[in-house]
Structures are given as C-alpha cells and as structure tokens.
Amino acid sequence: MISKELKIYNTLSREKELFEPFKPPFVGMYVCGPTVYGDAHLGHARPAVTFDTVYRYLKHQGYKVRYVRNITDVGHLQGDADDGEDKIAKKAKLEQLEPMEVAQHYTDTYHRDMDLLNTFKPNIEPRATGHIPEQIKLVQDILDAGFAYEVNGSVYFDVVKYNEEKPYGKLSGRVVEELMSGSRELDGQDEKRNPIDFALWKNAAPEHLMKWDSPWGVGFPGWHLECTAMSSKYLGDQFDIHGGGMDLMFPHHECEIAQGNAGHGHDPAKYWMHNNMITINGQKMGKSLGNFITLQELFNGKHDLLEQAYSPMTIRYFILTAHYRSTLDFSNDALKAAQKGYKKIINGLRIAKDLHYVDAEGVATDEKQVQQVEKSIENAYRAMNDDFNTAQAIGQLFNLLKKINSIFTGQLQAAALGKAVFEKLIQTFIVFVEDILGLVEEKSDKQQALLELLLKLYKEAKLAKDYDKVDEIRAALKSIGIVVKDMKEKVDWAYEE
Structure with missing residues (x-):
C-alpha cells in the first residue's frame, strides 16, 4: 500500500514536501553516477547507498520505480571546467x-564494489558516449530557442540571456551578478560572451582522443549536457526525483535545470535530493583532493589511515547511521562502532528468522x-517517511531487537504479545534490515559449513567432558569473531560485537 505520508526535502524549495509523483504509482528517478577514471572510494559509496535505500523504500511502499543512473565516460574535464x-x-x-x-575497467570495478555494498543495479544505466545523437539534438534545440551561441566550433549556453527570462541559480542560491563579478579574471574564457557561460559542445583539438562529428564541427559534449539528454530520453522531459551528491548542486545540477528549461520549456525534475559529503578531518573526501580511501582499501585495510579492514556491510551500515543530508565524518572509531552495530543487527536477524510463535496457556497479553x-x-x-531518516529508523530497530532478544532468552514470552503482534515484530525487523536498509549477513556457504562442523565438534567435546578441547574450539571460533553461547537446551553462536 502506497504511503501518503512520505516527505522529501526538496533542495529546490529548501523545504520538506509531501511526495506526490507526476503519475502514481510510477516514479522516475535519475541519479548522477560516477565518472569512470579511477577506483570508487567512500565518497562514491554514499550516494550509491543513499539512493539505493530511497529506491528500496519507494518500492516497499508500492511505487513502480524506474531508476536511471548514468556512467560519465566523456566530457568531464579536469577541474570540472570547460x-x-x-x-x-x-x-x-x-x-597508454x-x-x-x-x-570499461573502472565501470567494471565500480559495479564490483556496488555489488559488495548490496546496492541494486539501476533499471537503466546509460553511458554518455552511447548518447551522442541525443546530446547533439539537445544542443540544437537550445540554439533554436535562442539560449546558446556557436563560436569557433564550440557551443556555449548563454547564462545571462537565460537569466533575463528564468532565474539561473535557483537551486544553489547563486546570483548571476555575483558570479559574473567573481569570474572576470579567469583565463581561457575569451571566446565566451560571458565568463559564466558553460559549454554545451566543445570543439576538439586534433590531439583530443574522444571526439565526434557534429553540425558545428568535430568535438565532444559538455559535462552537464549528458544528464539532461539521458534523463529526458528515459524518464521524459519532466520526472519525479533527481539525486546526487551535494557537490554536484553547482554547477552541474544548476546547469541541468537551465538546459531543461531552455530545451524543453520546464524544469526537468520535481524533487531535487542531495546527499551530503563524507569528510576526513572536516575536509571533503575526493580524488581531486587526494585524501580519498578507495572501497577496496577499506575492505582490505591497506591504507595508512586505517587501523583494520572493514567489511562492505559495515561500510553500508556506517553510511546509514547518519541522515543522508548530514555530513558523515570518517574515523576508525566511527567505523568500529558501525561494525559493532552491524553485528548486533545481524545477530538479531539470525535470531528473528529462527523464532517461532509458541502459544502458552495461562499467559495473558502484556499490553x-x-x-x-x-x-x-x-x-x-x-522516520523513513520523514525524508528517509535511516539513522532514526535504525534506532527503532534496536528497540525491536531488545524484544526479539528477550523472547529468545525467555525473559519475554511470545504469547504475551499475541500471535499477530509477534509476527508483526519479526516481519518488520526482517523487512527493515534486509529489504529497506539492504543489510545482509556476510558469510559464504563454505564458511557456514565450517562453522557447523566446529560447533558439532564443540558439542561432542562437551558431552565427552573434554574441556581442553572445548576451550580450544571456543578460542578458535573467537579468533574469527564467533562467540559460542552455551544455552540450557542447545549450543548457539553469535558474531562477536
């Protein structure tokens, strides 16, 4: 059943707005993907996990979502410039x-890392190089509308002229006059009418490796153009949600809004969502700053800033413990806390899946x-309906986990909740952990088989009163993060928290 209570913080209005898609139950969502020239790092993981969770929750609420996330493989120049x-x-x-x-190589490694983070693949993942005709057509449409001009084989968007009719800067809060005064001294802007104009199509020098024929000569598309062309192709000129990192708000998303209005006559998206940055010592993490930690380095622990390795699910959990619009500061202590929290949740998940309702005579309902x-x-x-507040939702899951653990240890009888409430408790916990938050238990079939064998040997040694062997097996399991639990009726285990 579709929730009528979901609110999304819209960067465009700077307010939380009731989510009302154009054509319910259908939802179109476009998210800016990676520029594939290096390994994915923690800064890439945050938007991937954020919008994967948005996608999951919308689907859970009954929406039919078309999720489009692009691959930028041309046009993104050094310094995000023209x-x-x-x-x-x-x-x-x-x-060479x-x-x-x-x-291709970095697209493949990005997909590998996103799979490890348990993010769903988007429904469509278009590449910029696969949509050159659509981008050329959009440039021509903007030229025909009078909001662009051609010079020396390049085509630029005329920001000043556009701003006379529609406000440029409404997403980011930038003011054209201030942008103009702050950019007059920039080099390499001679052929532009105004320094704040941006490239729709760039003339390619002979030595330029990636170039295509166009009505204006041999060249390549501007970075901002691809998202407008591809989002409109697969979601229409107007769609519901446009997502991405806060660092893309200006100029990238601002330029997308201008291109959408110039080429199609209206804003491309109804709701603009931006996840905040991951920081290291208060500074944004990114390739350009050289302070990034790749996801593979996090997973294997091989980086000077890391005290240990952190599993993919620990990283996913770490990202979800903060609201997506708040900054998330990296530290080993924060990651260790996330590791502990994740293990508690997964221990609870194992228990929840094994619990069964047992009716007991004489047990009254505990209101x-x-x-x-x-x-x-x-x-x-x-919490989830309040702009996807995963941090608060996780807090509520721990409240449910206390009840699950109490039932498991016998402190609370399932019958005291009644069958309907017991089943609702178990189902909600499992659905939130696995389907909405996307957290899964990290173990292979081989690991499970080995664990079961060791527990079998443990039980046999205990029955034989071979306590040296019992201690040896217990210590061996503890060394790999498994705690043996001797219970009244059985031997169980849990991940060490």
Missing part, C-alpha cells in the same frame, strides 16, 4: 590505453509490551 583535459583521456594517456579501456512494539514499528516508518 577547458582542459578530459579526465578519462588523461588517464588513458598515462596508462584507449579511453574506452579505461572507462505494555504490545504498545512498545507497536510504537517502535510506527516510529520506524515515521
């Missing part, structure tokens, strides 16, 4: 490869316990 070397072409020259070899469970479930959904 002049300079293409990031992928530069990497190709350094490694074809640009498409570089793009206080029932109300606590119902309230935690209600609050978990309220």
Whole structure:
C-alpha cells in the first residue's frame, strides 16, 4: 500500500514536501553516477547507498520505480571546467590505453564494489558516449530557442540571456551578478560572451582522443549536457526525483535545470535530493583532493589511515547511521562502532528468522509490551517517511531487537504479545534490515559449513567432558569473531560485537 505520508526535502524549495509523483504509482528517478577514471572510494559509496535505500523504500511502499543512473565516460574535464583535459583521456594517456579501456575497467570495478555494498543495479544505466545523437539534438534545440551561441566550433549556453527570462541559480542560491563579478579574471574564457557561460559542445583539438562529428564541427559534449539528454530520453522531459551528491548542486545540477528549461520549456525534475559529503578531518573526501580511501582499501585495510579492514556491510551500515543530508565524518572509531552495530543487527536477524510463535496457556497479553512494539514499528516508518531518516529508523530497530532478544532468552514470552503482534515484530525487523536498509549477513556457504562442523565438534567435546578441547574450539571460533553461547537446551553462536 502506497504511503501518503512520505516527505522529501526538496533542495529546490529548501523545504520538506509531501511526495506526490507526476503519475502514481510510477516514479522516475535519475541519479548522477560516477565518472569512470579511477577506483570508487567512500565518497562514491554514499550516494550509491543513499539512493539505493530511497529506491528500496519507494518500492516497499508500492511505487513502480524506474531508476536511471548514468556512467560519465566523456566530457568531464579536469577541474570540472570547460577547458582542459578530459579526465578519462588523461588517464588513458598515462596508462597508454584507449579511453574506452579505461572507462570499461573502472565501470567494471565500480559495479564490483556496488555489488559488495548490496546496492541494486539501476533499471537503466546509460553511458554518455552511447548518447551522442541525443546530446547533439539537445544542443540544437537550445540554439533554436535562442539560449546558446556557436563560436569557433564550440557551443556555449548563454547564462545571462537565460537569466533575463528564468532565474539561473535557483537551486544553489547563486546570483548571476555575483558570479559574473567573481569570474572576470579567469583565463581561457575569451571566446565566451560571458565568463559564466558553460559549454554545451566543445570543439576538439586534433590531439583530443574522444571526439565526434557534429553540425558545428568535430568535438565532444559538455559535462552537464549528458544528464539532461539521458534523463529526458528515459524518464521524459519532466520526472519525479533527481539525486546526487551535494557537490554536484553547482554547477552541474544548476546547469541541468537551465538546459531543461531552455530545451524543453520546464524544469526537468520535481524533487531535487542531495546527499551530503563524507569528510576526513572536516575536509571533503575526493580524488581531486587526494585524501580519498578507495572501497577496496577499506575492505582490505591497506591504507595508512586505517587501523583494520572493514567489511562492505559495515561500510553500508556506517553510511546509514547518519541522515543522508548530514555530513558523515570518517574515523576508525566511527567505523568500529558501525561494525559493532552491524553485528548486533545481524545477530538479531539470525535470531528473528529462527523464532517461532509458541502459544502458552495461562499467559495473558502484556499490553505494555504490545504498545512498545507497536510504537517502535510506527516510529520506524515515521522516520523513513520523514525524508528517509535511516539513522532514526535504525534506532527503532534496536528497540525491536531488545524484544526479539528477550523472547529468545525467555525473559519475554511470545504469547504475551499475541500471535499477530509477534509476527508483526519479526516481519518488520526482517523487512527493515534486509529489504529497506539492504543489510545482509556476510558469510559464504563454505564458511557456514565450517562453522557447523566446529560447533558439532564443540558439542561432542562437551558431552565427552573434554574441556581442553572445548576451550580450544571456543578460542578458535573467537579468533574469527564467533562467540559460542552455551544455552540450557542447545549450543548457539553469535558474531562477536
């Protein structure tokens, strides 16, 4: 059943707005993907996990979502500028490869890392190089509308002229006059009418590796153009949600809004969502700053800033413990806390899946316990409906986990909740952990088989009163993060928290 209570913070209005898609139950969501010239880092993981969770929750609420996330494989120049070397072409020259070899390799490694983070693949993942005709047509449409001009084989968007009719800067809060006064001294802007104009199509020098024929000569598309062309192709000129990192708000998303209005007559998206940055010592993490930690380095622990390795699910959990619009500061202590929290949740998940309702004669319904469970479930959904507040939702899951653990240890009888509330408790916990937050237990079939064998040997040694062997097996399991639990009726285990 589709929730009528979901609110999304819209960067465009700077307010939380009731989510009302153009054509319910259908939802179109476009998210800016990576520029594939290097390994994915923690800064890439945040938008991927954020919008994967948005996608998951919308689907859980009954929406039919078309999720489009692009791959930028041309046009993104050094410094996010209109002049300079293409990031992928530069990497190709350094490694003596074809640009498409570089793009393919880092697209593959990005997908590998996103799979490890358990993010769903988007429904459509278009590449900029696969949509050159659409981008050329959009440039021509903007020229025909009078908001662009051609000079020396390049086409630029006329920001000043556009601003006379529609406000440029409404997303980011930038003011054209201030932008103009702050950019007059920039080099390499001679052929532009105004220094704040941006490239729609750039004339390619003979040595430029990635170039195509166009009505204006041989060249390549501007970075901002691809997202407008591809989002409109797959979601229409107007769609529901446009997402991305806060660092893309200006100029990238601002330029998309201008292109959409100039080429199609209206804003491209109704709701603009931006996740905040991951910082290290208060500074944004990114390739350009050289302070990034790749996801593979996080997973294997091989980086000077890391005290240990952190699993993909620990990283996912770490990202979800903060609201997506708040900054998330990296530290080993924060990651260790996330590791502990994740293990608690997964231990609870294992228990929840094994618990069964047992009716007990003479056990009265405990209304206080029932109300606590119902309230935690209600609050978990309220948190997600309040602009996808995963941090608060996780807090409510820990409230539910206390009840699950109490039932497991016998402190609380399932019958005291009643069958309906017990099943709702278990189902809600499992659905939130796995389906909405996307957290899964990290173990292979081989690891499970080995664990079961060791537990079998443990039980046999205990029955034989071979306590040296019992201690040896217990210590061996503890060394790999498994705690043996001797219970009245059975031997169980849990991940060490």
